[in-house]
Amino acid sequence: MKKTFFIVTLILVFTTVSFAQKNNINGYKYILVPNQYEFQKSEDAYQVNSLTKFLFNRAGFTVFMTDDKIPAEMANNACMALKAIVVNNSGLLSTKMQIKLVDCYNNIVYLTDEVSSREKDYKKAYHEAIREAFEEIENLNYSYQPATPVKEELKTVEKELQKPIVKEVVEAIDNIQEVKIIEEKQLVEEKLEKAKVEDKIEKKKKTIKPLQEEIKEIEIKPILTIEGNYEVEKWGSCKISKSEEGYAFTTGDENFEFAVVYPTSKPTVFIIKYAAYKQPQMLELSADGNLKVDSPAGIKTYKRVR
Numbered sequence: 001m002k003k004t005f006f007i008v009t010l011i012l013v014f015t016t017v018s019f020a021q022k023n024n025i026n027g028y029k030y031i032l033v034p035n036q037y038e039f040q041k042s043e044d045a046y047q048v049n050s051l052t053k054f055l056f057n058r059a060g061f062t063v064f065m066t067d068d069k070i071p072a073e074m075a076n077n078a079c080m081a082l083k084a085i086v087v088n089n090s091g092l093l094s095t096k097m098q099i100k101l102v103d104c105y106n107n108i109v110y111l112t113d114e115v116s117s118r119e120k121d122y123k124k125a126y127h128e129a130i131r132e133a134f135e136e137i138e139n140l141n142y143s144y145q146p147a148t149p150v151k152e153e154l155k156t157v158e159k160e161l162q163k164p165i166v167k168e169v170v171e172a173i174d175n176i177q178e179v180k181i182i183e184e185k186q187l188v189e190e191k192l193e194k195a196k197v198e199d200k201i202e203k204k205k206k207t208i209k210p211l212q213e214e215i216k217e218i219e220i221k222p223i224l225t226i227e228g229n230y231e232v233e234k235w236g237s238c239k240i241s242k243s244e245e246g247y248a249f250t251t252g253d254e255n256f257e258f259a260v261v262y263p264t265s266k267p268t269v270f271i272i273k274y275a276a277y278k279q280p281q282m283l284e285l286s287a288d289g290n291l292k293v294d295s296p297a298g299i300k301t302y303k304r305v306r
Contacts, residue, residue, distance in 0.1 A: 025101060025110055026145045030074050030081035031056045031063045039088040046123040047299050048130065052084055052099075054284060054294065055134045058269065060142050079104040086130060094118050095125035099133045112136045127298060224289045226261065226270065229305040237305060246270075 033053045035043045044050055049065065056063045064070050064081075074080050082101040089096040095117045101110040115132040119125035226247060232238045238251040240261060249259035249272070261283060262271040270283040272293060282294040291302040 025082065025140060026143055028080060028082045028103070028109070029062060029144050029146075030070075031061045031101075032066060032081045032083045033063060034066050034083070034085070037086050037088070046126050048086060048126050050292070050299055051127060051130060052086060054282075054292065054299065055131070056084060056137075057284070058282070059134065059138045059140075062144075082109055089114060095122075095129050097126070097129040097133060099130070099137065110137075110140075123298060224285060224287075226285050226291075228289070230291060230302040231305055232302050233300070238302075 033049055033056070035049055036045070037048065040046075040048065053063045053065060063084075064074075082103060085100040085102060087098040087100050089098065096114050097116075098114050099112045100108060103109050112133045113136060115129050117125040117128040117132075119128055227240050227242060229237060229239050232249075232251070235251045235258060238249060238258075239255075240247050240249050242248075243260070245260050246263055247261035247270075248257050249261055250257050257275070259272055259274045262273070262280075264270060268285040270285070271280050272283040273280045279296075284292045284294075286292055289304040291304075293300040293302065
């Protein structure tokens with residue numbers, strides 16, 4: 001009877017933990033954005049993929065494209081990441097899109113409501129629909145919270161299963177000496193079991209040091225400073241330097257200041273305010289040192305001058 005109870009408990013624990021992780025995006029550490037979706041004819045067509053990565057980053061996720069260099073823990077455990085898929089349900093008269101998050105088993109963890117745009121220009125329509133869908137994702141207030149590993153839950157159940165199952169006493173025990181022998185045998189078995197556990201703990205300790213050395217060898221890319229020279233559309237060669245307000249974006253021999261860049265809480269995300277426009281815009285410092293501006297016309301890239 002007890003064996004049956006413990007087996008049922010084991011199944012329930014495994015199912016509950018798996019279901020909880022599968023339906024809670026806070027249990028996933030990374031987001032993986034494909035370079036190209038099924039409805040696109042080329043990589044990052046209409047800048048859909050780069051926009052998706054930018055918006056996930058802005059919502060607090062750690063995001064990688066499929067051709068980016070990924071962390072060692074993600075390479076060793078693909079189930080730490082969710083794959084972000086932009087679903088195109090467009091018809092003849094309107095653009096309809098959804099954002100879907102799937103786990104390493106291709107199970108749907110989260111799916112936004114369908115949003116639409118009546119813009120005739122594909123790029124504007126895609127960007128408008130994706131941004132509207134992201135409002136739902138941003139409202140989730142994502143914060144990474146590692147889920148309790150299933151193995152730890154299973155160990156607790158296994159300990160219960162390994163406890164000696166005592167048979168119900170049906171007849172009175174006449175021989176007290178026999179009872180004593182049984183108790184001594186159980187004590188010996190418990191000591192042997194304890195010795196096995198201590199041996200496993202000792203072996204685990206020996207693996208910690210090599211693991212620490214392996215972690216030290218993982219390459220950590222330094223965050224580039226935003227200060228430097230950039231090639232900016234009609235302004236040509238421009239420079240970003242530290243100022244009292246934040247950073248000054250200047251050009252020409254007279255160092256004309258055509259924009260001010262303000263830092264945010266994230267070291268690679270900034271707010272840029274052009275002198276010619278009232279509306280500030282989001283600016284991101286990419287890993288390659290270039291700047292990506294989220295303008296009304298779409299993502300603009302200012303390349304760093306080496």
